[in-house]
Amino acid sequence: MLELIDLDQRLSKADYAKVFPSLQEELGECQRAARAARVPVVIVFEGWDAAGKGSIINRLAQTLDPRGFEVHSTLAPTDNERLHPWMWRFWCTLPAEGNFAIFDRSWYRRVLEDRVRGNVSPAEWQSAYDDIDQFERQLVDAGVVVVKFWLHISKKEQRQRFKRLEKMAATAWKVGKRQWANHRHYDEWAEAVEEMLQRTSTPGAPWTVVEATQGRFRRTKVFETLLAAVRGEIDRRAASPRVEPKPMTPPEPSATNGHTILDRLDSSLSMDREQYELQLAKLHKRLFRLEHRLYIKRVPVAIVYEGVDAGGKGGNIKRLTRGLDPRGYEVVPIGVPTPVEKARHYLWRFWREAPKAGHIAIFDRSWYGRVLVERVEGFCSEDEWRRAYCEINEFERQLADFGTVIVKFWLHIDQDEQLRRFEARQNMPYKQWKITDDDWRNRKKWPEYKAAIVDMLERTSTTYAPWTVLEANCKLYARIKALRTVADTIQAALAKR
Amino acid sequence: MLELIDLDQRLSKADYAKVFPSLQEELGECQRAARAARVPVVIVFEGWDAAGKGSIINRLAQTLDPRGFEVHSTLAPTDNERLHPWMWRFWCTLPAEGNFAIFDRSWYRRVLEDRVRGNVSPAEWQSAYDDIDQFERQLVDAGVVVVKFWLHISKKEQRQRFKRLEKMAATAWKVGKRQWANHRHYDEWAEAVEEMLQRTSTPGAPWTVVEATQGRFRRTKVFETLLAAVRGEIDRRAASPRVEPKPMTPPEPSATNGHTILDRLDSSLSMDREQYELQLAKLHKRLFRLEHRLYIKRVPVAIVYEGVDAGGKGGNIKRLTRGLDPRGYEVVPIGVPTPVEKARHYLWRFWREAPKAGHIAIFDRSWYGRVLVERVEGFCSEDEWRRAYCEINEFERQLADFGTVIVKFWLHIDQDEQLRRFEARQNMPYKQWKITDDDWRNRKKWPEYKAAIVDMLERTSTTYAPWTVLEANCKLYARIKALRTVADTIQAALAKR
Numbered sequence: 001m002l003e004l005i006d007l008d009q010r011l012s013k014a015d016y017a018k019v020f021p022s023l024q025e026e027l028g029e030c031q032r033a034a035r036a037a038r039v040p041v042v043i044v045f046e047g048w049d050a051a052g053k054g055s056i057i058n059r060l061a062q063t064l065d066p067r068g069f070e071v072h073s074t075l076a077p078t079d080n081e082r083l084h085p086w087m088w089r090f091w092c093t094l095p096a097e098g099n100f101a102i103f104d105r106s107w108y109r110r111v112l113e114d115r116v117r118g119n120v121s122p123a124e125w126q127s128a129y130d131d132i133d134q135f136e137r138q139l140v141d142a143g144v145v146v147v148k149f150w151l152h153i154s155k156k157e158q159r160q161r162f163k164r165l166e167k168m169a170a171t172a173w174k175v176g177k178r179q180w181a182n183h184r185h186y187d188e189w190a191e192a193v194e195e196m197l198q199r200t201s202t203p204g205a206p207w208t209v210v211e212a213t214q215g216r217f218r219r220t221k222v223f224e225t226l227l228a229a230v231r232g233e234i235d236r237r238a239a240s241p242r243v244e245p246k247p248m249t250p251p252e253p254s255a256t257n258g259h260t261i262l263d264r265l266d267s268s269l270s271m272d273r274e275q276y277e278l279q280l281a282k283l284h285k286r287l288f289r290l291e292h293r294l295y296i297k298r299v300p301v302a303i304v305y306e307g308v309d310a311g312g313k314g315g316n317i318k319r320l321t322r323g324l325d326p327r328g329y330e331v332v333p334i335g336v337p338t339p340v341e342k343a344r345h346y347l348w349r350f351w352r353e354a355p356k357a358g359h360i361a362i363f364d365r366s367w368y369g370r371v372l373v374e375r376v377e378g379f380c381s382e383d384e385w386r387r388a389y390c391e392i393n394e395f396e397r398q399l400a401d402f403g404t405v406i407v408k409f410w411l412h413i414d415q416d417e418q419l420r421r422f423e424a425r426q427n428m429p430y431k432q433w434k435i436t437d438d439d440w441r442n443r444k445k446w447p448e449y450k451a452a453i454v455d456m457l458e459r460t461s462t463t464y465a466p467w468t469v470l471e472a473n474c475k476l477y478a479r480i481k482a483l484r485t486v487a488d489t490i491q492a493a494l495a496k497r
Numbered sequence: 498m499l500e501l502i503d504l505d506q507r508l509s510k511a512d513y514a515k516v517f518p519s520l521q522e523e524l525g526e527c528q529r530a531a532r533a534a535r536v537p538v539v540i541v542f543e544g545w546d547a548a549g550k551g552s553i554i555n556r557l558a559q560t561l562d563p564r565g566f567e568v569h570s571t572l573a574p575t576d577n578e579r580l581h582p583w584m585w586r587f588w589c590t591l592p593a594e595g596n597f598a599i600f601d602r603s604w605y606r607r608v609l610e611d612r613v614r615g616n617v618s619p620a621e622w623q624s625a626y627d628d629i630d631q632f633e634r635q636l637v638d639a640g641v642v643v644v645k646f647w648l649h650i651s652k653k654e655q656r657q658r659f660k661r662l663e664k665m666a667a668t669a670w671k672v673g674k675r676q677w678a679n680h681r682h683y684d685e686w687a688e689a690v691e692e693m694l695q696r697t698s699t700p701g702a703p704w705t706v707v708e709a710t711q712g713r714f715r716r717t718k719v720f721e722t723l724l725a726a727v728r729g730e731i732d733r734r735a736a737s738p739r740v741e742p743k744p745m746t747p748p749e750p751s752a753t754n755g756h757t758i759l760d761r762l763d764s765s766l767s768m769d770r771e772q773y774e775l776q777l778a779k780l781h782k783r784l785f786r787l788e789h790r791l792y793i794k795r796v797p798v799a800i801v802y803e804g805v806d807a808g809g810k811g812g813n814i815k816r817l818t819r820g821l822d823p824r825g826y827e828v829v830p831i832g833v834p835t836p837v838e839k840a841r842h843y844l845w846r847f848w849r850e851a852p853k854a855g856h857i858a859i860f861d862r863s864w865y866g867r868v869l870v871e872r873v874e875g876f877c878s879e880d881e882w883r884r885a886y887c888e889i890n891e892f893e894r895q896l897a898d899f900g901t902v903i904v905k906f907w908l909h910i911d912q913d914e915q916l917r918r919f920e921a922r923q924n925m926p927y928k929q930w931k932i933t934d935d936d937w938r939n940r941k942k943w944p945e946y947k948a949a950i951v952d953m954l955e956r957t958s959t960t961y962a963p964w965t966v967l968e969a970n971c972k973l974y975a976r977i978k979a980l981r982t983v984a985d986t987i988q989a990a991l992a993k994r
Contacts, residue, residue: 001958009756019752198959203884206956221753240737255516256718259506387700459703461498462695 002194002209007154009211016216023223024063030230031064035098037234040144040344042095043226044106047151048189049179050161051212056151056222057104063223069100074109083298083356085402086110087131091351094139096343107132111196116182116189127401129199134394140204141387142345143237147229148205149222150197151212155186247378251451260454261469267414270474283483284323290490291328291360297497298357300404303486304366307411308449309439310421312475316411317362319479320486329360334369346370346380346388347395354399367392371456376448389459400464405493407486408465410457411472415446499691499706504651506708513713520720521560527727528561528597534731535594537641537841540723541603544648545686546676547658548709553648553719554601560720566597571606580795580853582899583607584628588848591636593840604629608693613679613686624898626696631891637701638884639842642730644723645702647694648709652683744875748948757951758966764911767971780980781820787987788825788857794994795854797901800983801863804908805946806936807918809972813908814859816976817983826857831866843867843877843885844892851896864889868953873945886956897961902990904983905962907954908969912943 034041043060045053057071072093081089087107095101105113111132115125136146153161162179165171182189201207208225212218251257271279294301303320305313321329332353341349347367355361370392375385396406413421422443425435442449461467468485472478531538540557542550554568569590578586584604592598602610608629612622633643650658659676662668679686698704705722709715748754768776791798800817802810818826829850838846844864852858867889872882893903910918919940922932939946958964965982969975 001955003963004758004955004958006756006758006761009753011752015752194960198890201887201890201956203880203887206886209955217753224751224753254721255508255512256506256714256721259503261501261503264503383700389703390698390700393695393698458498458501458706459698461501463691466500 001197002152002190005152005209005211007152007157007211007213009217010214011216011220013216016220020216020220020223023220023227026227027060027063027223028065030227030234031068031100033234034100034145034230035068037237038097038343039230039233039237040095040097041100041230042139042144042146043100043102044108044146044148045102045104045151046106046108046112046149047210047212048153048158048186049182050158050165050174051151051153052215052218053104053151055215056219057102059219060102060222060226064100068098069102070095071102071104074103074105074107080356083300083358084354085398085404086128087135087398088351088354090135091348094144094344094348096340098343107135108196108200111200112189112192116185116192131398131401132200133202134391134398136200136202136205138347138391138394139345140202143233144345145229145233146205147226148200148207149225150193150207150209151218152209153212155183157213158183158186243381245378245381245384248376248445248448248452250445250447257451257454260450261457262412262450262454265412265469265471267417267471267473269471269477271477271480273476276476276480279480280319280483283480283487286487287320287323287483287490288325290487290494291324293494294360294405294490295328295358297494298403299490299493299497300355300357300399300402301360301490302355302399302404302406303360303362304368304406304408305362305364305411306366306368306372306409307470307472308413308418309442310418310425310434311411311413311472312478313364313411315475316409316470316472316479316482317364320362320483323483324360328358329362330355331362331364334363334365347391350395355404357403367395368456368460371460372449372452375452376445389456392460393462393465396460396462396465403497405490406465407489408460408467409482409485410453410467410469411478412469413472415443417473418443498694499649499687502649502706502708504649504654504708504710506714507711508713508717510713513717517713517717517720520717520724523724524557524560524720525562527724527731528565530731531597531642531727532565532595534734535840536727536730536734537592537594538597538727539592539636539641539643540597540599541605541643541645542599542601542648543603543605543609543646544707544709545650545655545683546679547655547662547671548648548650549712549715550601550648552712553716554599556716557599557719557723561597565595566599567592568599568601571600571602571604577853580797580855581851582895582901583625584632584895585848585851587632588845591641591841591845593837595840604632605693605697608697609686609689613682613689628895628898629697630699631888631895633697633699633702635844635888635891636842637699640730640734641842642726643702644726645697645704646719646722647690647704647706648715649706650709652680654710655680655683740878742875742878742881745873745942745945745949747944754948754951757947758954759909759947759951762909762966762968764914764968764970766968766974768974768977770973773973773977776977777816777980780977780984783984784817784820784980784987785822787984787991788821790991791857791902791987792825792855794991795900796987796990796994797852797854797896797899798857798987799852799896799901799903800857800859801865801903801905802859802861802908803863803865803869803906804967804969805910805915806939807915807922807931808908808910808969809975810861810908812972813906813967813969813976813979814861817859817980820980821857825855826859827852828859828861831860831862843871844888847892852901854900864892865953865957868957869946869949870939872949873942886953889957890959890962893957893959893962902987903962904986905964906979906982907950907964907966908975909966910969912940914970915940 045057047053061071077086077089090107093101110120110128111125114120139146162175162183165175197207197209210218210221305317307313317331321331337349350367353361370380370388371385374380400406422435422439425431457467457469470478470481542554544550558566558568574586587604590598607617607625608622611617636643659672659680662672694704694706707715707718802814804810814828818828834846847864850858867877867885868882871877897903919932919936922928954964954966967975967978
């Protein structure tokens, strides 16, 4: 579509003086309205070198209330960023509800600069399109306004600007060998830009091409577009207010869902203490060696523990970590989201904790809360938890594409065993902290939880992130099975590197 | 997720007798409710050979009112189907509102049988995933219920069934060399199935894996799942009734959208009759030769004519076709959709008219009505026309991937010229049929149409299907430019084959 763009667009001083001051005022008001309506806004500036990204971001920064926005400059990834999946750093910077995040270059770097300069392989930038699509769709579905600007100037205009910048000491540093090299490859870049615009203009996150030759025009178009987008979302929310989600109702009787994976578990599986100690010692040695090897080979590992209340997650994790070098792993306990977490996409806090290359992250509860407790208790809407299966698979896929080994455990005990453990906890003073009214309440919702667990297992067990169900009536058995699964999975992954 | 499936699932005769008859009754009721609520339903049966697809489809057919469903068996594509983009035959079979379409195998053939047997290239089945994703998303967004079943049996079970079938004369034909060959590659198939389930389970169109070892269980699970899905959509519609779409309001005054591509057109471009006749004769000869060559090389061509009322589409098309062999092209006039068309996805009638390999389809108006008249007059909702840019780009991309050459014309005249032509039509008896009250009404909405046209041009001009704007104040000039554009584009495309 770039061929349709008229780069000679201009605005007279008089017209500009008529419209721009009021646009600034309106944007200020709009920011306050977005805050009140809890609308988060992501603004992306991409464009040619010297097209004026810096100056327009400056103008936005002067107009907006500084307590409500952040500017993120996207340079080449740092060493630490390279140790994570490539979208990690963008997830980490997501704005809270009611806030603006302004990106000076962005995730599109991967399909532009990194692509054209050959910093990533064709397979990498090709699959980046999928990652970008998933990222933006997940944000838009969650009510984030995503506004994307491509600042467009001609090759000739760029050349003139470079020359002008070079002449002044204060700006000469902006134009170096790299900029001139990019300039010479203007046409090659233009092809990549056109492809990017085509492949990533979606109904929820369309691109706006800004004729950026003249500052007045550029600023006015950016302000107008931004206002329309944010106001549109505020109006949309006002027109269809969020329906209060409802707790799950007990599953309808069905002739065919009585035989679930959970019903087929052999609850009698057990192990005696002697065997257990023997196996445990062997596994600890094995895991210690594997941990070292995966550090050397820079393989990240994510281990997820989910399970029935009193299923023995804590004790299991303790046995797993006992064998590991503490510099190589981290246990991430997941509780009720804090206000900071609640104000963002539900996957935000999990992306932030994604393990870095060579390290193990052990999640004590996880992102699966979305399709378990949040679904059952009605903390999220039906649309939200239905979407979540897909979003979670996409999240894990991006981890796996980065080379992350993913192990997911469901610790299962039956209702009788749970009752025994609850009562034991209540009767033993040093274990009383482990049992709360919530546990008893959840227990009453056993059928709802069971249906939600089965749906979760079926919909999120993938080749790259399969579930392992642990028969946990016997804690010793479950621990050994968990540790062996971790060791086997890591070993298999290492064999492939 | 196949590893979680318990293929031993069974239902006792007593249990089955208790539930199945009422499921049949409920499905009958549900079909009537779907008809009343105008919900179209697409049901896909995929599964192992001899898993029981035929028998379950039979049972559905016995249960449903035959006036409300069709069964489509997906065999290897016919010769005629091969002359079209591969998704064409599935688009053609879409059910009307309130109807059921049952697919015995489906578009998934491409990522299963065709893939495993090597009938399509890796690039083809890889990109088929995108095509499938777009197809199902477009259906679901338009309110179609999409239910997909994978009938699962073990390798051992399949072997036993084959042997049983072979023993009886009535069924022996069902098991041939191909089936046994597939059977030997069970594991390879299973990998493809697993990948397919992972990549195409979406929130709107999830897969249901059916444990198909026992007929009673299989039937009950299919009926239960189908009922839940259709009822879910009926309930959703009842809970949030469709908002009546509104006509477009005149565009807000904006400082930056006065300089559009339409304002930049040189309305003085013209051509004298002598030049015109000379050029026309040359172009006719050239087009005639090109038409022959593209028939030989089996290249399909789609030419779209859109334009301002009285812009001269008809005359332009007449001049284009005059030079062509009528066996090689077809003019497709697009008017107000018929009731049959209205009852289906808006792209349905255009898919059906997609040109076949070696032929030219000339559209006198087109799918762009969605983002022009339907948007301006409020015949579709804001969500619908916003989505349409993306859907149209996807549609054209699928045509282009098949090798279709796409030429799109926007015939533009200014308001004064339009008035002159309207008046001339009214004053000349033999042209009066060309002008209606609608034309005068549309003329009053010039600003709305202009904004819609600019949005359309900017959002749907792609490298594979670019727009050409024809300055049409002078009809002769516009005709020559159109014919030359067609000839140049076809010639360039042929050079690449």
